[in-house]
Amino acid sequence: MFDIATISIILFFSIIVLLAIGMPLGLASATLAIAVLCMKFGPDFLYGRFGMGPLNIVAQRIYGILTGYVLISVPLFIFMANLLERSGIASEMYNSLNVWLSRTRGGIAIVTSIMAVIMAAMSGIIGGEVVLLGLIALPQMLRLGYNQNLAIGTICASGSLGTMIPPSIVLIIYGLITETSIKALFTASFVPGFMLASFFIIYIIIRTQLKPEDAPLPEPGPDEVESGEKTKLFLTFLGTVFGGIASLLFIRVVFFTVTGQNEVKEGVDLITWGTPDYIYRFGLFILVIGAFLAFMGISRVKKSWNMGKGLVAPIVVIGVVLGSIYGGITGITEAAGMGVVAVLFLTIIRRELTLPLLWDSLKRTLKSTGTIIWITMGATALAGAYTIAGGPAYIANLIVGAEMPTMLVIFIMMLMFLFMGALMDWVGIVLLVMPVFLPIVLKLPVEELGFFGQSLEPKHVAIWFGVLFCMNMQVSFLSPPFGPAAFYLKSVAPPHISLTDIFKGFLPFIAIQCLALCVLVVYPSIITIFL
Amino acid sequence: MGQNIKVLKEILWPSIFILSLTLTIAVFPNFIITLGWASDDFLSIHEGKIGLVNLIVVLIGVVALVLGTLTVSHSENEIAPENIFDKFALFIGRVTMLLVVSLVTAMFAEVVLRYVFEAPTLWANELCLWMSGFVFLLSGLYAMQQRNHIRIYLLYDILPRNIQRLCDTVSVLLILFFAFSMVYGGFGEAQAKFLRWETFGTAWDPPLPATIKPTILIAIILVAVQSLVNLIADWNKVPQSHSPIDETEVESIVQQNQRES
Numbered sequence: 001m002f003d004i005a006t007i008s009i010i011l012f013f014s015i016i017v018l019l020a021i022g023m024p025l026g027l028a029s030a031t032l033a034i035a036v037l038c039m040k041f042g043p044d045f046l047y048g049r050f051g052m053g054p055l056n057i058v059a060q061r062i063y064g065i066l067t068g069y070v071l072i073s074v075p076l077f078i079f080m081a082n083l084l085e086r087s088g089i090a091s092e093m094y095n096s097l098n099v100w101l102s103r104t105r106g107g108i109a110i111v112t113s114i115m116a117v118i119m120a121a122m123s124g125i126i127g128g129e130v131v132l133l134g135l136i137a138l139p140q141m142l143r144l145g146y147n148q149n150l151a152i153g154t155i156c157a158s159g160s161l162g163t164m165i166p167p168s169i170v171l172i173i174y175g176l177i178t179e180t181s182i183k184a185l186f187t188a189s190f191v192p193g194f195m196l197a198s199f200f201i202i203y204i205i206i207r208t209q210l211k212p213e214d215a216p217l218p219e220p221g222p223d224e225v226e227s228g229e230k231t232k233l234f235l236t237f238l239g240t241v242f243g244g245i246a247s248l249l250f251i252r253v254v255f256f257t258v259t260g261q262n263e264v265k266e267g268v269d270l271i272t273w274g275t276p277d278y279i280y281r282f283g284l285f286i287l288v289i290g291a292f293l294a295f296m297g298i299s300r301v302k303k304s305w306n307m308g309k310g311l312v313a314p315i316v317v318i319g320v321v322l323g324s325i326y327g328g329i330t331g332i333t334e335a336a337g338m339g340v341v342a343v344l345f346l347t348i349i350r351r352e353l354t355l356p357l358l359w360d361s362l363k364r365t366l367k368s369t370g371t372i373i374w375i376t377m378g379a380t381a382l383a384g385a386y387t388i389a390g391g392p393a394y395i396a397n398l399i400v401g402a403e404m405p406t407m408l409v410i411f412i413m414m415l416m417f418l419f420m421g422a423l424m425d426w427v428g429i430v431l432l433v434m435p436v437f438l439p440i441v442l443k444l445p446v447e448e449l450g451f452f453g454q455s456l457e458p459k460h461v462a463i464w465f466g467v468l469f470c471m472n473m474q475v476s477f478l479s480p481p482f483g484p485a486a487f488y489l490k491s492v493a494p495p496h497i498s499l500t501d502i503f504k505g506f507l508p509f510i511a512i513q514c515l516a517l518c519v520l521v522v523y524p525s526i527i528t529i530f531l
Numbered sequence: 532m533g534q535n536i537k538v539l540k541e542i543l544w545p546s547i548f549i550l551s552l553t554l555t556i557a558v559f560p561n562f563i564i565t566l567g568w569a570s571d572d573f574l575s576i577h578e579g580k581i582g583l584v585n586l587i588v589v590l591i592g593v594v595a596l597v598l599g600t601l602t603v604s605h606s607e608n609e610i611a612p613e614n615i616f617d618k619f620a621l622f623i624g625r626v627t628m629l630l631v632v633s634l635v636t637a638m639f640a641e642v643v644l645r646y647v648f649e650a651p652t653l654w655a656n657e658l659c660l661w662m663s664g665f666v667f668l669l670s671g672l673y674a675m676q677q678r679n680h681i682r683i684y685l686l687y688d689i690l691p692r693n694i695q696r697l698c699d700t701v702s703v704l705l706i707l708f709f710a711f712s713m714v715y716g717g718f719g720e721a722q723a724k725f726l727r728w729e730t731f732g733t734a735w736d737p738p739l740p741a742t743i744k745p746t747i748l749i750a751i752i753l754v755a756v757q758s759l760v761n762l763i764a765d766w767n768k769v770p771q772s773h774s775p776i777d778e779t780e781v782e783s784i785v786q787q788n789q790r791e792s
Contacts, residue, residue, distance in 0.1 A: 055716020370674025
């Protein structure tokens with residue numbers, strides 16, 4: 001009925017109006033999907049006969065995404081994170097990390113960042129992480145007289161890493177709607193994620209060295225170990241952990257060999273670290289570790305174990321989730337399921353799992369699932385309707401035809417993401433904007449992307465853009481006026497810390513996030529290091 | 532201990548409802564035949580009629596639905612139900628929560644059977660896919676009753692209450708229009724697949740299209756009705772300021788952590 005230019009303009013303004021009046025995001029997009037079909041085909045054709053017609057396309061799109069196996073990982077990862085947040089694993093981990101760095105300047109801030117990275121590798125969402133760090137680390141830092149801005153910024157910036165370090169729910173949804181391999185996205189985001197985290201830690205170290213009054217050292221406790229001995233204890237603890245992991249892998253490979261599962265077969269991929277020759281490798285490794293531990297002495301092993309045992313539960317969870325994905329054992333969905341089971345087992349062993357806790361976690365899970373999935377449904381419907389109307393191709397041609405420099409296009413997109421991220425939830429942006437932006441990016445000449453490093457392979461462009469988006473959304477968690485991390489922290493911070501104080505503390509960390517974003521833009525091949 | 536019993540009570544009716552539904556779905560082709568909805572093609576594949584046992588199972592399911600809805604209780608972190616629709620949404624929420632548990636269980640069973648006992652199942656993956664369809668669709672109703680769907684309050688919160696009411700009314704009308712359009716366009720396919728009891732065409736072959744297609748329309752209708760119910764229930768409430776985060780979530784995490792320390 002209308003041409004695609006008119007439809008695009010009407011759609012653009014209708015989205016703004018509907019969102020401004022506070023219509024739920026998912027249902028607003030779903031309604032607009034109907035509107036786009038109406039503008040394309042005309043109401044007579046659409047509502048000609050009851051029970052059929054192009055309107056059914058919307059139902060088919062929804063059915064299509066509902067029957068995707070990977071989408072199941074979304075509620076499972078949310079469930080897992082909810083269980084973790086309600087267990088004591090986080091606070092125990094804090095104690096076990098803090099004991100090693102208690103005599104270092106800025107130690108608690110560094111511990112907070114490291115802890116956030118570990119939690120990020122366990123769960124794929126933010127929110128609970130910021131709350132937990134705010135509950136555990138903030139009182140400690142304020143008690144010791146840390147600079148308030150440093151404390152706040154560290155907690156919220158590090159606490160937002162949950163969606164940057166795999167597993168990440170942002171990357172799962174991005175991978176789903178753009179049909180990009182989620183495993184590849186996870187692999188690609190490792191380096192940028194750790195880069196961002198190390199930027200935070202470097203910033204903390206430099207700042208506290210330059211201004212020691214920002215991070216006063218605590219008085220040494222009565223049973224404080226001196227630093228040389230502490231290093232030995234730490235090495236002993238590392239030895240114990242690696243020895244434990246090696247023993248588990250040893251048992252695994254022996255099990256495979258006994259049951260004959262790892263026989264070399266034509267056309268079947270070899271089991272990672274599971275072929276019979278690994279019996280000797282792991283056996284040798286265990287012997288070396290055993291000798292090392294014997295050298296350190298049994299009392300040190302015991303002492304270091306007591307100091308560091310809070311790290312074991314997180315290592316187990318990370319091992320199960322990432323090990324399932326990268327060990328070639330299972331797909332993303334089963335990995336999430338195994339993660340849930342692992343956390344359930346851990347909480348049972350720790351005697352924390354109660355029926356009310358489980359029930360409460362399920363309620364949370366259901367709420368978050370309902371909101372994310374219904375936005376996904378609505379936005380997929382809209383993207384589908386808009387594609388039928390020829391929208392993405394039209395806009396891509398418009399941008400490419402304008403002959404703007406490639407990097408200017410990327411730069412403008414980044415600015416738009418930052419702007420939208422300040423106002424909207426990431427899930428709305430990825431679902432509504434990505435179907436328009438990604439086709440444009442894919443049409444840009446690949447050799448002109450970035451300034452340094454080798455140019456990307458064409459198949460890696462979608463992965464790069466996904467990681468870029470994910471990094472961009474890191475900023476959105478902190479940016480005023482709606483940065484959710486600020487509100488999460490506000491809800492558990494002492495009342496005298498106002499929202500403005502919190503956002504003020506974010507400024508250097510937002511600058512660091514932008515720096516990391518720039519690195520990713522000018523040096524795209526950083527994502528291919530592990531690919 | 533009292534807490535545990537409270538949760539068990541909450542699980543009782545939803546469990547019975549799921550059980551009854553499962554048993555009914557397992558023999559549903561017989562229902563289609565007995566009710567006289569079957570086409571000739573259908574009769575050439577399926578045969579059999581329902582017996583008294585099937586009817587009793589359905590009756591138990593209906594009783595569980597009614598009693599579960601009437602007796603549903605909410606926790607302090609949830610928005611309290613104010614009318615029968617809210618209670619129904621909460622009950623469906625409880626059912627969906629149990630489905631999530633079943634999903635995890637099935638997935639765990641599959642991984643153990645496949646990698647430890649080398650006896651992969653045909654059914655586990657497809658069962659997960661099937662159940663997750665219901666979880667996704669029905670979780671939207673719970674999120675709607677809990678006013679949890681993501682909205683942008685930037686402008687909304689500074690509007691006078693009367694304008695807010697107008698905005699909400701427009702939203703609800705549009706949602707109702709969306710639901711109407713979906714049913715208008717999708718009813719034919721959903722009905723046909725349901726009456727054909729169309730299966731997934733895979734190894735275990737669950738009747739996934741036959742059940743999920745109609746559930747999409749039903750879920751959309753339920754969410755639309757719930758949005759109308761919310762509009763009416765919130766009509767005379769004072770304006771609230773909205774935080775970009777769910778504060779009850781924070782409360783619940785804080786509570787759990789205090790309980791431990």
